[in-house]
Amino acid sequence: MKDLFAVIMLSGIYGLLSASFFVAMDAVDVAFTEASVGAGISTLLMLVAITITGRSEHPVRHKPVLALVVVIVTGSLLIYGTLDMPYFGSATAPVHQHVAPQYINDSMQQVGVPNIVTSVLASYRGFDTFGEVVVIFTAGMGVLALLSVVRRPKGIAEIDSLNKSMHEEYLVLRIVAKMLIPFILLFALYVQFHGDFGPGGGFQAGVIFAAAIILYTMLFGMSTARRVINQSLIQLVAAIGVLVYGSVGVVALLEDKNFLDYSALSTDPIAGQHLGILLIELGVGITVASVMIIIFFNFAGRENSEENKES
Amino acid sequence: MGSLMDISSAVFLLIGSFLCVSGGVGILRFPDFYTRMHAAGVTDTLATAMILIGLMLQNPDGLVVLKLIIILLMTLFISPTASHALASAAVHNDLKPVLDNKESNEKVKTSNP
Amino acid sequence: MLIAATIAILVVMIMSIVRAVMGPTFYDRILAVNMFGTKTVLLISLLGFVMGRPEFLDIAIVYALINFISVIGVLHYSDSSVFKRSSQQKK
Numbered sequence: 001m002k003d004l005f006a007v008i009m010l011s012g013i014y015g016l017l018s019a020s021f022f023v024a025m026d027a028v029d030v031a032f033t034e035a036s037v038g039a040g041i042s043t044l045l046m047l048v049a050i051t052i053t054g055r056s057e058h059p060v061r062h063k064p065v066l067a068l069v070v071v072i073v074t075g076s077l078l079i080y081g082t083l084d085m086p087y088f089g090s091a092t093a094p095v096h097q098h099v100a101p102q103y104i105n106d107s108m109q110q111v112g113v114p115n116i117v118t119s120v121l122a123s124y125r126g127f128d129t130f131g132e133v134v135v136i137f138t139a140g141m142g143v144l145a146l147l148s149v150v151r152r153p154k155g156i157a158e159i160d161s162l163n164k165s166m167h168e169e170y171l172v173l174r175i176v177a178k179m180l181i182p183f184i185l186l187f188a189l190y191v192q193f194h195g196d197f198g199p200g201g202g203f204q205a206g207v208i209f210a211a212a213i214i215l216y217t218m219l220f221g222m223s224t225a226r227r228v229i230n231q232s233l234i235q236l237v238a239a240i241g242v243l244v245y246g247s248v249g250v251v252a253l254l255e256d257k258n259f260l261d262y263s264a265l266s267t268d269p270i271a272g273q274h275l276g277i278l279l280i281e282l283g284v285g286i287t288v289a290s291v292m293i294i295i296f297f298n299f300a301g302r303e304n305s306e307e308n309k310e311s
Numbered sequence: 312m313g314s315l316m317d318i319s320s321a322v323f324l325l326i327g328s329f330l331c332v333s334g335g336v337g338i339l340r341f342p343d344f345y346t347r348m349h350a351a352g353v354t355d356t357l358a359t360a361m362i363l364i365g366l367m368l369q370n371p372d373g374l375v376v377l378k379l380i381i382i383l384l385m386t387l388f389i390s391p392t393a394s395h396a397l398a399s400a401a402v403h404n405d406l407k408p409v410l411d412n413k414e415s416n417e418k419v420k421t422s423n424p
Numbered sequence: 425m426l427i428a429a430t431i432a433i434l435v436v437m438i439m440s441i442v443r444a445v446m447g448p449t450f451y452d453r454i455l456a457v458n459m460f461g462t463k464t465v466l467l468i469s470l471l472g473f474v475m476g477r478p479e480f481l482d483i484a485i486v487y488a489l490i491n492f493i494s495v496i497g498v499l500h501y502s503d504s505s506v507f508k509r510s511s512q513q514k515k
Contacts, residue, residue, distance in 0.1 A: 005502070009457055012494060013441075016464055019487075023471055023480060032483050040490035047501045173496065176392045180385075184489055191482070198479050208486060215493050218500045321425040328432035331463070335436035338443050338459065344451050347443075351459045362429060362466055366473055369426075378481040382469065382488060386462070389492045393458055400499045401451045 004055055008046045015039035028199040029117040036207045041292060044214055048299040112270040113196040113277065121201065122277040126260045129280065130245055133287050137242050140291035144235070147298045170219050177219050184212040192285045196274075202281040206288025213293050222300055231297065234290045241287030248279050316368050323365030330358040343409040344401060352394035359386045430470045437463050454498055461491030 015038030022031035103120055111119040121129055192205035217225040248260065255264035262276030263269040337350025363383045367376050437460055444456035465488045472480030 006453075009444075009453065009498070013444075013457065013460065016461070016487075019483075020464065020467065023468055023483065026475065026477070028477070028479050028483070031480075032486065035483055035487050036490060039487070040494060043494050044497045047497055051501055172395050173392060176388055180388065180489075180492075183385075187485065187489075191486075199482055204486070208489070211490065211493050215496065218497060324425050324429045328429045331436050331466075332432050334459070335439035338456065339439055344449055344455070347452065348455055351455050355459060355462050359462060359466060363469070365429075366469060369473060370478075372478075375478045375481065378478075378485070379469070382465065382481065382484055385485070385488055386465070389488060390462060393492055393495050396496060396499055397451060397455060397458070400502070406449060406451060 004050050004053075008043060008050070011046070012039055012043040015042065029115075029201070032199045032204050036204050036211075040211055041207050044211070045292075045295060045299070048296060052299060052302055110269075111273045111277075113274070115196055115198065117199075118195050118201055118277065118281075122280055123262065123273055126249075126276075126280065129284065130249070130260070133242055133245055133284050136291050137238060137287055140238055140294045143295045143298050147302055174219055177215055181212050181216055184215075185209060188212065188289075192281065193278075195281060196277065202284030203288055206285045207292065209285070209289040210292030210296070213289075214296050217296070217300065222297075226297070226301075229293065229297075234293055234297075238287055238290035238294060241283045241285070241290065243283075244286070245280050245283035248276055248283075316371070320365045320368035323361050323368065327358045327361030327365060330354050330361065334358060344406060345398070345408045348394060348398060352390065356386065356390045359383070359390070426470060426474050430467065430474060433463050433467050433470065437467070450502070454495065458491065458495050461487065461494070465491070 015034060019031050019035040019039060022034055103124065104116060107116050107119045108114070111123050113119050188205045188208040191200040191208060192202060195201035195205070213225070213229065216228070248262075248265075250259075252261045252264040253259055257264045260276075262272045265272040265275050331354065334350050334354025337354070338347050341347045341350055360383060363379050363386075367379050440456045440459045440463065444453050444460070447453045447456060465484045468480050468484045468487065472478055472484075
């Protein structure tokens with residue numbers, strides 16, 4: 001279909017259906033992340049993106065037969081390669097013999113948090129999570145490098161007149177949003193710090209925080225939102241998140257141990273694990289929230305500047 | 312006492328599912344966008360409230376009931392606001408409701424000799 | 425009783441997808457997607473109770489919020505001048 005708007009809505013529903021599948025498969029953390037990221041933030045960011053690119057696809061000038069053939073050949077080779085692997089969820093797969101029982105048995109004693117997903121993500125596989133955070137930060141930097149527009153800041157009188165003209169259009173929504181947004185921000189903090197005991201953690205909390213700021217921006221206007229969230233401050237905060245994560249690892253190095261070895265943080269190893277997990281989840285949450293806000297402000301702000309140039 | 316809670320929980324769940332299904336049938340069969348919005352918006356909020364109250368009576372444990380009350384309050388705020396936003400966006404963009412003007416005019420013409 | 429309610433909500437979700445595919449105007453589709461979202465919140469809460477794990481209620485809260493923000497986002501961005509320009513070009 002050529003209409004990109006309908007494609008975005010369908011991909012939102014698809015993200016939601018896969019979140020329901022994960023719920024049916026009893027995987028709570030994955031369902032949480034899929035519901036917040038796949039069905040929420042990516043729909044919003046793609047909507048903002050098509051305000052820049054335009055609403056329909058350009059007509060395709062040639063039929064991509066060669067590409068289709070390559071895709072079919074590669075796909076069938078991959079499927080043929082996976083025929084050798086054990087069945088999905090069978091008890092004799094090597095994953096379930098060696099790695100998973102060790103994590104499930106030892107996690108409570110070695111790490112001490114009830115949520116095994118958090119202990120695997122933040123402690124046993126902390127280096128992979130560091131890579132993910134750096135990837136998100138790099139995506140934010142890429143958007144900044146391509147789209148950042150230096151503009152003169154609007155005067156306060158101009159911002160107030162824009163605000164008043166939008167007021168009647170969005171009156172009911174603004175009042176309800178004023179009541180909801182503090183609750184959403186508080187819920188994001190709850191998800192961040194409750195990630196040790198229930199589903200949650202840094203990624204989901206950052207996404208929910210960014211979604212609340214996006215709601216505020218949509219209803220109250222870009223210029224008011226820029227007054228609330230200073231552009232350079234957000235860029236600094238994004239960098240601070242990655243820095244916190246990296247410093248935890250470097251502190252462990254300075255104490256003569258491995259990178260990201262949490263027992264270097266305190267004399268009692270379990271307390272060291274708790275402190276380490278707390279700090280890196282904080283770093284993850286801060287970076288994810290600020291990068292999403294940076295991307296949204298750059299996309300939406302660009303549309304604004306085009307309208308200003310034409311009018 | 313335990314069975315009274317079970318029965319009342321089952322009653323609430325039954326009412327909630329009936330409202331939900333009637334909303335679904337309404338959204339398929341009503342002739343116009345604004346009438347469909349009546350079906351979707353009203354039954355959405357009420358069915359959610361009934362089903363959540365039924366779930367609260369199922370297992371009166373402290374934290375679970377608190378979270379269900381939070382979902383209920385949020386839905387009571389959010390669902391009517393979303394219907395309002397949709398309707399005002401549709402009116403703002405000139406989507407006209409289907410009115411019976413032609414038929415009522417013809418009835419008036421045929422009834423007058 | 426819980427399982428009967430779950431099946432009823434699944435039936436309603438399929439009905440709203442039919443309306444989302446069929447609906448002649450754009451606003452019909454947004455209405456159907458909004459209804460699908462609120463029914464998903466109920467479905468997740470019911471599934472949590474059926475499977476005996478009330479941690480799913482956190483996901484239900486998140487999804488209710490995300491549904492609201494997505495509908496407001498779609499309405500806001502379909503109202504902006506870029507879309508009005510492109511739809512006028514089609515005419």
